[in-house]
Structures are given as structure tokens and as C-alpha cells.
Amino acid sequence: MTPDDALAFGRTFSEFIDEVRRLAPAGPSSLITRLTEHLGTPPNELPVVASPFPLYQHANLQAALDAYLARPGRSYDLVGAAGPGRDHFSFTDVLAASGNRGMFEIGTADYTSVPVGIDAEKACVSFGIYLVSDGDHRYVVCMRLTEGRGQPGCGLDVLAPSTDLARAFLAEIQDLVREHNLFRGQVISFEKHEFGPGVGPLKFHRRPHIDAADVILPPGTLDLVHRQVLGVADHRDRLLAAGHHLKRGVLLFGPPGTGKTHTVRHLMGRLPDATIVVLTGLGLGAVREACAMARQLTPALVVLEDVDLVAEERMPGGQQNPLLFQVLNEMDGIAGDADVTFLLTTNRVDLIEPALAQRPGRVDLAVEVPHPDDDGRRRLLDLYGRNLKLTGAEADEIVAATAGATASLFSELARRAELLAATSGEASAGAAQARAALAELTASQSALSQAKPAPGRPPAPRAFG
Known part of the structure; x- marks a missing residue:
């Protein structure tokens, strides 16, 4: 659409609204009449206090409002607003357009179904006006979906006898959002997605369960990680009583495929009551939202995978990296007595800014996850090749x-050997298929390692020699 087209559309729409107003009956609409009866004063004479929320908080906002209304001494009616183009108006505009020759009349509330977990949804009001009575106080509360700065969201618009009462109401709602949050104890990620359970940039995941015996690391390494991540959680009361903080950061570094993500998934399963928030790739830009959650x-585990993508001090061209400072600020902003773990992974520890990786209080423990030695490879072969x-x-x-x-090579080696045996009609896979699978993998990796890297990028690291 060109600017001229947009201007023409705007003029046409404005003319349409003027015509609707001209044809509308004189006097306030049934909506304004109902709100006036409830408040005891015309709503147009009261300020609207708005509280916006991101779209993924819609279900939590509904849960908070439901909890507020369920408390003793409170009652409400829920109505809607019927009229043309309502979704293009703010609640203030709806009220203004419902005055003399009102555009909007009393209608029914609109609902939408919002994902709140794996195979779970919650019915939420997408546009509805609550007429709330709380003792001697009267409120009008509009819950609606919004388009703030081009981004979909949700929010509450509150009419009350004073702005102080409206703000007190919203402060209680904020507390109830925390108390009744439907994300507590779930595994969620911030990422762009088109499929699967989620809302906006937030996606829900099943909690993985990986036994410690299936995490192949150098001797003592997993025990060290367990003590820092799980031990602090297990002994939080003692640590707090002794004046120590609970917030901690762990960095897992090493070549691709050595088991960093596998270790992370194991830790997720060992923290069954913790809220897990995962950021990776482009989702790392949502670190502020993740840390707020x-x-x-709490207790919570914030996973920053491939943190080198945002943890370089300088960006191309020598500019400072704003995302790095965002990460540092958010890590520093977590209170010391908050049971929050930051778990970072990287393939390129050499790129990590020392202010992140070498400062206790941000990263307290850095653990290398190297290529497995002979014993480690034997354990990996036993684990993934147990049917060979x-x-x-x-x-x-x-x-x-x-x-x-x-570690990833052994998983693929065993799978490919089994496939080779199946396609050749063998009852089981053995040494011949394992050798053939290894030869194919070696040839494939050799071809990749010899390919010319893209300009300005280092060659991809080899998975094995």
C-alpha cells in the first residue's frame, strides 16, 4: 500500500465513521447508560488508567482477574461492546464514540482460547467490560487484546472514581499475576515459531528426563555441576541462614556435539519444580522477558544456549554490543536471595566477553565439556550402541x-548401522555395519571440513579427527 493509498483509506474510513455517527440515534448509547448506572457518574468524566501486558501473559492476566473477583465481598457483571470497527479503537475511543449518537451499544463479551501448556488451554476474554463492585468501590475494567507499537498484546483499562483507586486495583492485579501464574514449574522458551503449543514468542515444552548415567563427561565434572546447580537448591535454607546468596551462573563450554545441551536437558529433569526458561538463537534477544519471568x-533455571551469539564485547564495525549489556544488566538485577540459576553454553568460549565469563556473581563455575577420551568413547558406544x-x-x-x-557421532553411528542392517535384510547390526557407518560419517565430515568457509567466517570445527 502506497502512502497515497493509506491517506485515501483514512479519508474513506473517517467519512464512514461520520456517517455512522450521523445515522446513530441521539443520546448516549445503552453502553454508556449501563456504565453510568454502575459508576454513579458518566464514564466520559473519569480518566482511563491503562496497564499493558505482552500477549503471552494473556492467560495469566485472566487468571489474576478471576482470582481478584473470586475474593469475598466482590461481585461483577461482564458485558461487551457491539459496533463497527471496535477493534481499531482504544477503550477511551470506545467511550468517546458511545456518547451522543453513540456508535457502540451493549453486547456480549468476546472470548479466545489461549495455550497455557502442553495440551492445555484457557478460555480468556479478548474484549469484555467488567462492572466490578468491591465494597463501596465501583470499577469498570476493560480487558482487551491490543496492538501496541505494531506488536500484539493484551491489557486492562480501568475506570474508577479516582486514579489512585485505579492504580491500587492494578497493583493488586499485578500481585495476583505473580501468585497465580500458569507458567510456574513449566519448561518454556522464547523463540519464533509457527507450530506447536505456544502464544506469541513463547513456546511450551515437555520436561526431559535423562539419567545421570547417560551423561558422559570427564570424571567428576557432572558432580561439580550438580553441586553448583542442584546443591544450592537442596540447601537453600542453610545458605541463606549463613548469609550466602542463591543466584548462580554456570558456563558449559567446548566443541559442538560434546554433550553440553544433553547436560542441560539432564539438569532440567533433576529440577522438577523449577520454572525453566530457554533462550537460544534469535530468542536471546528476549533476555529481559526471560529474567523478569x-x-x-522462582525456583527458576534460565538457559542461554550459544551465548557467544550475544556475548561478544564488540559487534562487526567496532560498535558496542547492546545485547551483551542487556544480559549483564539482567543477571545483575536478580536478587542474591532469589533461587535462580543461569546456565550458559557456548562452542566459542574465546569470544565471550570477560565481564560475563570471568566475574563471580555472573558466572561462578566454568566447566569444559571436551571431546571424550577412550573411556568416555567406550561408554558412549555402550550407551548408544547397546543393540549392536x-x-x-x-x-x-x-x-x-x-x-x-x-558424543553426537556415536548416536548417529548406531542409528546408521541399524539402518544399514535393516536395508540389507540383516536381523541385527554388528561390526560390519558399524564400520560401514563410521566410514560414511568420516567421509561426510571430511568433505565438509574441506569445503571453503564463507568469507569472514572461520572454518567449521570438525566433529572428530
Whole structure:
């Protein structure tokens, strides 16, 4: 649409509204009459106090309002507003347009179904006007979906005898959003998505369950991570009584495919009551929203995967990285007595700004997740290749041939060997298929490593030697 088209549309729409107003009956609409009866004064004479929320908080806002209205001594009626183009107006505009020759009349409230978890939804008001009585106080509360700065959202618009009463009402709603938050104890991520359970940039996930025996790390490494992440949670009362903080940060670094994400998923399962907030890729830009949620929903684990994407001090061209400072500010903004863990992963620890990686209080523990040694590779082969028919000597051969390999290679090796056996009609996969699968993987990785890297980018690290 060109600017001239937009201007023409605006003129046509304005003319349409003027014509609707001309044809509308004289006098206030039934909506204004009902609100006046409830408030005891015309609503146009009262200020509207607005409280916007991001779209993903819609269900929590509804839960908070339901909890408010359910308390003793409170009652309400819920009505809607019927009229042309209502969704293009603010609540203030709806009231103004419902005065003399009113455009909007009493209608029914609109509802929408909002995801609140895996296989779970909540019916929420998308446009509705609550006529609230709380003792001697009267409120008009409009819950509606909004388009703030081009971004979909939701919010409450409150009419009350004074702005102080309206703000007190909204402050109680904010407290109830925290108290009745439907995200508590869930695993969520901030990311762009088109499919799966979620709302706006927020997506819900099932909590993974991975046994410690299935996490193959150098001896003592997992115990160290457990003590920092799980131990603080288990002994929070003792630590607080001794004057120590609970907030902690752990950085897992090492080459791609060595098991960092696998370790993260294991820790998620070991914190069954914690709220897990995952940021990765472009979702790292939502660190402010993630940390705000973590503050409200402790105990919480905030996962920043591939944190090197935002943790370089300088961006191309020498400019300072605003996302890095956002991450630092948010980590610093978590109170010391808040049971919040920051779990960071990176393939490129050399790119991490020291202000993040080398400062206790932000990152208290940095753990390398290296390529597995001989013993580690044998355990990986036993884990992923448990259905392979291998003698001890054949297993030793595979282990020796995979020096420098990552954990992910063994998962794919076992899968490919099983597929080779299936396509050739073999009852089970054995050494022949394992050797063939390893040869294919080695050839594929060799071709990738020899490919010319994109200009300005280093060559991709090899998964194995």
C-alpha cells in the first residue's frame, strides 16, 4: 500500500465513521447508560488508567482477574461492546464514540482460547467490560487484546472514581499475576515459531528426563555441576541462614556435539519444580522477558544456549554490543536471595566477553565439556550402541577409530548401522555395519571440513579427527 493509498483509506474510513455517527440515534448509547448506572457518574468524566501486558501473559492476566473477583465481598457483571470497527479503537475511543449518537451499544463479551501448556488451554476474554463492585468501590475494567507499537498484546483499562483507586486495583492485579501464574514449574522458551503449543514468542515444552548415567563427561565434572546447580537448591535454607546468596551462573563450554545441551536437558529433569526458561538463537534477544519471568517464578533455571551469539564485547564495525549489556544488566538485577540459576553454553568460549565469563556473581563455575577420551568413547558406544552385536575386540576397534569424536557421532553411528542392517535384510547390526557407518560419517565430515568457509567466517570445527 502506497502512502497515497493509506491517506485515501483514512479519508474513506473517517467519512464512514461520520456517517455512522450521523445515522446513530441521539443520546448516549445503552453502553454508556449501563456504565453510568454502575459508576454513579458518566464514564466520559473519569480518566482511563491503562496497564499493558505482552500477549503471552494473556492467560495469566485472566487468571489474576478471576482470582481478584473470586475474593469475598466482590461481585461483577461482564458485558461487551457491539459496533463497527471496535477493534481499531482504544477503550477511551470506545467511550468517546458511545456518547451522543453513540456508535457502540451493549453486547456480549468476546472470548479466545489461549495455550497455557502442553495440551492445555484457557478460555480468556479478548474484549469484555467488567462492572466490578468491591465494597463501596465501583470499577469498570476493560480487558482487551491490543496492538501496541505494531506488536500484539493484551491489557486492562480501568475506570474508577479516582486514579489512585485505579492504580491500587492494578497493583493488586499485578500481585495476583505473580501468585497465580500458569507458567510456574513449566519448561518454556522464547523463540519464533509457527507450530506447536505456544502464544506469541513463547513456546511450551515437555520436561526431559535423562539419567545421570547417560551423561558422559570427564570424571567428576557432572558432580561439580550438580553441586553448583542442584546443591544450592537442596540447601537453600542453610545458605541463606549463613548469609550466602542463591543466584548462580554456570558456563558449559567446548566443541559442538560434546554433550553440553544433553547436560542441560539432564539438569532440567533433576529440577522438577523449577520454572525453566530457554533462550537460544534469535530468542536471546528476549533476555529481559526471560529474567523478569524468572524473578516471578522462582525456583527458576534460565538457559542461554550459544551465548557467544550475544556475548561478544564488540559487534562487526567496532560498535558496542547492546545485547551483551542487556544480559549483564539482567543477571545483575536478580536478587542474591532469589533461587535462580543461569546456565550458559557456548562452542566459542574465546569470544565471550570477560565481564560475563570471568566475574563471580555472573558466572561462578566454568566447566569444559571436551571431546571424550577412550573411556568416555567406550561408554558412549555402550550407551548408544547397546543393540549392536559387537565383541570386546570389535568395540575396542571402534573406540580406537573414533579418537576426537563427539558424543553426537556415536548416536548417529548406531542409528546408521541399524539402518544399514535393516536395508540389507540383516536381523541385527554388528561390526560390519558399524564400520560401514563410521566410514560414511568420516567421509561426510571430511568433505565438509574441506569445503571453503564463507568469507569472514572461520572454518567449521570438525566433529572428530
